[in-house]
Amino acid sequence: MIQGIAASNGIAIAKAYLLTAPDLSFEKKTIDNPNTEVERLEKALDVSKDELEKIKAHTKKEIGDEHAEIFSAHLLVLSDPELINPIKEKIKTENVMAEAALDETANMFIDMFKTMDNEYMRERAADIDDVTKRVMAHLLGASFPDPALIDEEVVVIANDLTPSDTAQLNRQFVQGFATDIGGRTSHSAIMARSLEIPAVVGTKKVTTDINNDDIVIVDGIEGNVIVNPTDDELATYKQKQESFAKQKEEWAKLKDESTITADGEQAELGANIGTPEDVAGVLNNGGEAIGLYRTEFLYMGKNELPTEEEQYDAYKSVLEQMGDKPVVVRTLDIGGDKELSYLDLPKELNPFLGFRAIRFCLENENVFRTQLRALLRASVHGNLKIMFPMIATLEEFRQAKAILSDEKEDLKQEGIKVSDQIEVGIMVEIPSTAVTAKQFAKEVDFFSIGTNDLIQYTMAADRMNERVSYLYQPYHPAILNLVSSVIEAAHAENKWVGMCGEMAGDSIAIPILLGLGLDEFSMSATSILPARTQIRGLSKEKMASYKDKFLSMGTAEEVVQFVKEKTE
Numbered sequence: 001m002i003q004g005i006a007a008s009n010g011i012a013i014a015k016a017y018l019l020t021a022p023d024l025s026f027e028k029k030t031i032d033n034p035n036t037e038v039e040r041l042e043k044a045l046d047v048s049k050d051e052l053e054k055i056k057a058h059t060k061k062e063i064g065d066e067h068a069e070i071f072s073a074h075l076l077v078l079s080d081p082e083l084i085n086p087i088k089e090k091i092k093t094e095n096v097m098a099e100a101a102l103d104e105t106a107n108m109f110i111d112m113f114k115t116m117d118n119e120y121m122r123e124r125a126a127d128i129d130d131v132t133k134r135v136m137a138h139l140l141g142a143s144f145p146d147p148a149l150i151d152e153e154v155v156v157i158a159n160d161l162t163p164s165d166t167a168q169l170n171r172q173f174v175q176g177f178a179t180d181i182g183g184r185t186s187h188s189a190i191m192a193r194s195l196e197i198p199a200v201v202g203t204k205k206v207t208t209d210i211n212n213d214d215i216v217i218v219d220g221i222e223g224n225v226i227v228n229p230t231d232d233e234l235a236t237y238k239q240k241q242e243s244f245a246k247q248k249e250e251w252a253k254l255k256d257e258s259t260i261t262a263d264g265e266q267a268e269l270g271a272n273i274g275t276p277e278d279v280a281g282v283l284n285n286g287g288e289a290i291g292l293y294r295t296e297f298l299y300m301g302k303n304e305l306p307t308e309e310e311q312y313d314a315y316k317s318v319l320e321q322m323g324d325k326p327v328v329v330r331t332l333d334i335g336g337d338k339e340l341s342y343l344d345l346p347k348e349l350n351p352f353l354g355f356r357a358i359r360f361c362l363e364n365e366n367v368f369r370t371q372l373r374a375l376l377r378a379s380v381h382g383n384l385k386i387m388f389p390m391i392a393t394l395e396e397f398r399q400a401k402a403i404l405s406d407e408k409e410d411l412k413q414e415g416i417k418v419s420d421q422i423e424v425g426i427m428v429e430i431p432s433t434a435v436t437a438k439q440f441a442k443e444v445d446f447f448s449i450g451t452n453d454l455i456q457y458t459m460a461a462d463r464m465n466e467r468v469s470y471l472y473q474p475y476h477p478a479i480l481n482l483v484s485s486v487i488e489a490a491h492a493e494n495k496w497v498g499m500c501g502e503m504a505g506d507s508i509a510i511p512i513l514l515g516l517g518l519d520e521f522s523m524s525a526t527s528i529l530p531a532r533t534q535i536r537g538l539s540k541e542k543m544a545s546y547k548d549k550f551l552s553m554g555t556a557e558e559v560v561q562f563v564k565e566k567t568e
Contacts, residue, residue, distance in 0.1 A: 002203045004178065006223035007189035009526070010198030011241040012176025013234070016214045017154035019165065020207055022142040024133060028100045034092045041087060041098040044138035049078050051134065055148040058170065069302050077131045083109060099139050106132035118344065150174060155216045157206050161188040171195055176218035178206045178225045183472065185452045185463050185502050192220075193524035194278065200225050202466060251529035255286035259532050265540040267514065269531055270326070270522035272500055276317040281525040286532065289326040291448065291522020292387075292500035293318060295371065296333050304342050305367060311374035319382025326383045328448060328498070328522070330427065331400075332371055333357040333389040352453075352462070357390030362399055372407045379419035387448055391426040391433055394440065401443075427500070429453035434482040437489035447490050448522070451501025455479055473556040474503040480512060480559070481551050487517045498522055508560055510534055511567050512550050515543030538567065 031037055056071035077083065083105065090101040106128055113125035137144035147156060147169045156169065156177035165188075169177070174197060182188050182201035192199035198220030210216060210227055217226040217237045221244070226233055259267045270291030271282040275298075282290060298306045298314055319327055334340055335356020348354040361368035375386060388400045401424055411418050428434050429450035437447070451474060456463040458478055461471035473479065483499075490497045498520030503509045505523025510531060513521065521531060546566060553559050 002178075002206055002209060002225040002227065004200040004203035004206075004223050004225060005183055005189075006220055007182070007184055007186075007201045008176075008192035008197060008199035008220045009244070009530075010176065010196070010220045011237055011244055012155050012198040012216075012218040012220070013237060013241065014153045014155045014175040014216065016157050016210050016212055016216045017145070017150060018207065018210070018212050019145045019147060019156050019158040019161070021133075022137050022140075022144055024136045024140060024142065026097075026099045026103075026140060029097050030095050031091075031097050032095075034095060037091045037096075037098040037101075038088050040139060041091070041102065041135075044098070044135045045078055045084070047138050048131070048134045049075060051144075051146060051149060052078070052131075055146060058148040073127055073303060074131050077127050078135070083128070099136060102132060102136055102139065147174070155218050157210050157216070159207050160186075161191075169195060169197065171197065176200075176220065178203055178210075178216070178218050180204055180207050181466060183463060183466070183469055185472075190272075190502070190524065193526050194274075194281065196526050202469070204466075248529075251533055254529055254532050254536070255284070257286070257532065257536075259288065259535055261514065261535055261538055261540045263539040263541050267518075267535055267540075268326075268498075268520040269528050269535075270328070270498070270500075270520055271525040271528060272522055273318070273525075276314050276321070278525070279318055279321040282528075283321070285525045285528045287325075287525060287528055289328070289520065289522070290318065290322060291326075291328050291498050291504075291520055293327060293329045294333065295330060299332065299334065299340055302342070305370070308370045308374045308377075311371060312377050315375055315378035315384075316381045319378055319384060322382055324383050326385055328385045328387050328425070328500075329375060330387045330389050331358070331375075332361055332367065335360060352456070358388050358396055358400060359390065362396065362403075365403065368400075368403060369407055372404050373411065376404075376408055376411055376418045376422075377416060379422050380417050383421075384419060385423040385425065385446065387425050387427055387446075389427045389450070390429065391440075392430045393432070394436075394443065397426055397440065397443065428486050429457070429501075431458050431482065434486050437486040438492070441489040441493040441495055444495065446496050446498065447486055448498040448500045448520075449483060449486060451479070451483075451499060451503040454482065454501065455503075458482065474506060474509055475512070475556040475559040475563075477551060477553050477555070477559065480516070483513070483518075484516045484547070484551055491517060496520065505531055507531075507534060508563050511538055511543050511563055512559070514538055514540050515545075515547050515550065517544070542566075 052071050052075050056068045060068035087101045087105045090096060090105060091098060110125045110128050113121055116122055134144050147165055150170050150173045153173055153175055155175055159180045160182055161179060176198035178200045179188060180203055189199060189201050198218050200218050200220055200223050203225060206225060215228050217229055259269045268288050270289030271287040272292040273282060273290055274294045298311060335351055335354060391397050408418050423445035425444045425446035425448060427450040428447050455472055455474055459471045461468040463472050487497045496519040499518055500522040504521040505527030550559060
């Protein structure tokens with residue numbers, strides 16, 4: 001048994017599929033028949049193109065056109081005579097095997113692109129590297145792992161899964177996954193919950209302790225991975241799997257019910273999404289709102305900024321699908337661990353505390369204004385609320401709101417309809433903003449607390465760094481006091497408060513947040529029905545009576561123990 005962090009609920013049982021880089025080493029040899037080597041190269045190129053076409057189609061179907069575009073770029077590389085012809089020429093003139101010609105030519109281009117001044121061109125080095133590794137694997141007869149091409153039931157084992165890796169997972173066949181690194185708030189964990197795939201992350205050693213085709217159990221409830229289980233273990237976990245399936249059936253009965261506490265108080269349960277395609281999952285899981293639409297996914301996996309029209313279509317689609325239900329759209333939040341290859345942004349020592357989110361938008365007004373125009377135009381199609389991320393000062397909020405007002409006025413002058421009911425709020429994810437919530441509450445229409453960042457900034461603990469992961473404590477009294485002060489400040493001005501961090505769907509946090517007076521809980525869509533079930537069994541008045549106790553405790557462990565005593 002390997003222990004890790006439970007990242008996505010459920011039990012998966014299947015054989016292992018290692019999503020790790022193959023050994024691409026080879027011994028350079030001269031050859032007698034260059035034509036045979038050219039044929040080998042062309043065959044490897046054709047197989048690689050077929051694979052990339054399948055991956056592109058799968059990605060387009062699962063998460064949309066913008067993410068599929070990265071594979072269009074890869075296909076262009078494979079068809080580029082500027083790259084392919086020199087490889088063939090080297091085979092013929094130097095009598096070297098295809099592997100050596102590919103390796104030397106690709107490295108020459110990679111080195112050349114890496115030294116260019118333009119960031120976009122430097123990023124092309126990564127495209128050439130990715131694509132030529134695939135071709136090399138086929139030349140060597142090595143297995144090149146492709147999550148999108150999996151066609152049998154497996155558990156994926158990886159060091160980590162990038163958002164693009166996770167997006168390619170075929171839900172029909174991938175039963176679950178386990179990784180060496182990561183935490184509950186890492187992108188792979190968040191994506192696993194949205195795909196409803198059981199996951200365990202941060203195990204430190206699944207890639208070294210598990211081989212391809214080992215039978216693996218992923219227990220996403222307890223956070224364990226069992227390798228080659230005994231017959232008794234298999235029977236036990238199959239029973240657990242059945243119990244969890246029955247539990248999901250019970251949760252599903254509440255899909256169309258309101259979220260009302262045992263003492264008759266109403267709460268709102270929303271979902272966090274990244275693309276218009278995610279809305280179906282929100283509605284299927286009984287979501288009452290979208291509490292966070294992460295618009296940066298419109299900008300990622302592309303070669304250029306999305307146009308106003310592309311953005312308008314995406315926002316309109318989400319608003320129309322949700323009808324009159326609230327949709328909180330977060331303006332562009334890039335930086336930190338989210339980079340855009342086509343923007344020539346400087347490398348930073350500490351990008352999480354650097355030039356990101358609203359800071360980038362206020363300095364790049366053309367990008368910001370294009371997004372705001374698209375949002376304002378889409379506002380007539382539903383219940384839009386606009387939220388600015390990473391706000392640290394009132395001046396930033398005022399500046400962003402002034403730009404929004406300018407664009408609204410311009411659109412009206414052009415005769416374009418804009419809703420007059422748009423609420424404008426901010427994410428509270430910086431401690432300075434939480435501390436001065438009283439001042440902000442007088443000017444914003446709402447707050448949405450982004451706990452993923454608020455926790456790491458308050459505790460000075462990088463949430464991606466496993467060595468300090470013990471400090472990532474959602475229930476720490478410091479966090480609870482900040483959350484409480486934000487809610488109190490908003491309610492004093494008759495404003496509402498949501499929470500869009502992972503804490504909002506946490507079963508330990510929910511009773512606390514209910515007691516602190518949180519109005520809206522926004523989470524992964526798959527967490528909505530379990531949360532509704534839990535809230536319907538809680539008394540808001542009773543939880544509120546424990547508020548002073550929650551806030552005065554000394555440690556997160558004491559808080560957890562107290563919550564368990566009072567709710568079990």
